[in-house]
Amino acid sequence: MSTKSKGVCPFCAEMIMPLVIEENLVRRDRCACPACSEDIYVCRSPGCNNYAKGGEYYDDELCPQCTGNIADIGKATVAVAVFGAMVAKVIKP
Numbered sequence: 001m002s003t004k005s006k007g008v009c010p011f012c013a014e015m016i017m018p019l020v021i022e023e024n025l026v027r028r029d030r031c032a033c034p035a036c037s038e039d040i041y042v043c044r045s046p047g048c049n050n051y052a053k054g055g056e057y058y059d060d061e062l063c064p065q066c067t068g069n070i071a072d073i074g075k076a077t078v079a080v081a082v083f084g085a086m087v088a089k090v091i092k093p
């Protein structure tokens, strides 16, 4: 049985050492929070030791902390795209 590194649970926000419920080779190991016993998965963000929420139909890829960071990057991408469109219009004859 493999063990997971300590990380923050997305449900109860406690620093926990998850219990591995199911080991998966292709998908992520299914884990459970020892504090609130919700299903959690390792966050896919490199270098992040926190956990993402597991759901009945959909499992989060990233922990809430990383999801917030991605949202910021998304906003920046939209701004760049809008700027690019404006520049393209100016360049066009």
Ligand SMILES: [Zn+2]
Pocket (backbone or CB within 6 Å): 009, 010, 011, 012, 013, 014, 016, 033, 034, 035, 036, 037, 038
């Ligand atoms: Zn928890």
Ligand SMILES: [Zn+2]
Pocket (backbone or CB within 6 Å): 043, 044, 045, 048, 049, 050, 051, 062, 063, 064, 065, 066, 067
């Ligand atoms: Zn993360």
